[in-house]
Amino acid sequence: MPPLNLTQQQEQYLRDNFQLSYHIPYLDVCSKKISLKDLDVLEIGGALPASLVIEHLECNSWSAVEAPSYDIELGEANQFHRNHKEQQKLIDLGHRYRHFYCNAEDLGDEHLNQYDLIFTIACFEHINRLPLAIEKMLQYLKPGGKLFTMHSPIWSAFDGHHLPIGIPERFDTQLPDSSYIFQPWGHLLQSRAATFTDIASRFDREFAEEVIYNTYNSNHINRYFSEDYWVVFEASGFLIEEYQITFPRNPSPEIQSALEGIYPGYKQFGNNGIYAILQKPSASVVTF
Structure with a gap:
């Protein structure tokens, strides 16, 4: 069965018009863990199309946040601005689908306690003020709301440099x-x-x-090691519902030993990313 119960034609439309690739299976993982129907969702670090999240998944609302500095530095532009059919959907949906260009930590007070779910993929490795951003995410969620994240490659991974550039054509890559x-x-x-x-x-x-x-x-990555994410999550005020290191590629014993020698206290160099579900504690009940 296609991810998210999409038909082959629907999935191809999303890939062709919005350049969605890893987004679809990651959203599928989230939807199997957390029913998205009727939820108010805040997406951080991307903007999945309204046709997918509102019409197909039946979310009550979807608000997308993207850092303009990231798009400018990497020369990227959000795909739905190029799609006239999607633009009309946005007009029809009004406040049910919104898009904000700012850092996650800079959303205004009107977003406090407004969301059932924060959905973020391939993003946390790019947030430089990660502890502050997660602190704000806690405030954006309603009591009991959840944060879903899958992100990679992180700095401590084999390809953690996360280079957005390749080898220029002037060089002979066959050598x-x-x-x-x-x-x-x-x-x-x-x-x-x-x-x-x-x-x-x-x-x-x-x-x-x-x-x-x-x-x-460059500010396009934050250079957090694998263990750093756990420390940030544990100190955030969230309850850690699920936490896994993902996409293993272990270094040789020699490289592992060299890395531990260069970076005392760090040992997790074999995971490419992190998957986690965090929950905001429910409002406490005061009794007398």
């Missing part, structure tokens, strides 16, 4: 030295200086500067 930018966990094993020297020697200084910026300086 062994030009077939990769980082070896697995290379962004963690090499210093910034060593990375620059390595990339410049195999490519050129111009490309090395781009790699250094996007790996170590």
Whole structure:
């Protein structure tokens, strides 16, 4: 059966018109855990189309939040702005489907205690003020509301550099030295200086500067290790209903030992991402 009980034609329409790929199976995982029908949902880090979340899944409302700096830096534009059919749906739905361009932590007070569910995928690794953002998410939820997150790759993963750039066409990628930018966990094993020297020697200084910026300086990733997410979640005020490290690719014993030596206190380098469901505590009842 197609994910979310979509027909093959519906799924192809979503992929073609909205460039949805991992979004569909992740939403499917969420919908199997939490019934979305009649819920007021806040999506952070994306904007699933109204035809999917309002018409097909029958959510009561869907509010999408995207950080404009992320789209600008990566040169991305939200897909539903290019789809005239979807635009008409938005007009017809009014406040049942809304879209906000701001950081998750910057939504106004009118969003406090308004949502049954916060849905966020492939996003938490990009939020730089993650503890503050999660603190605000707790406030946006109604008592008993839930937060669903699946995010990867995180900084401690083998590809945690999360480079948004590839090898430029001017290089011959058939040559062994030009077939990769980082070896697995290379962004963690090499210093910034060593990375620059390595990339410049195999490519050129111009490309090395781009790699250094996007790996170590750009705001498009937060560089949180796997254990950091647990600490943030545990201190957030949420109840941790489910928590799993996901997509395993374990380093060799030699690399594991080297990573633990460079980063004392960290041991989880084998997971590419994290899956969690957090719950806001229900309102306490005061008795006299």
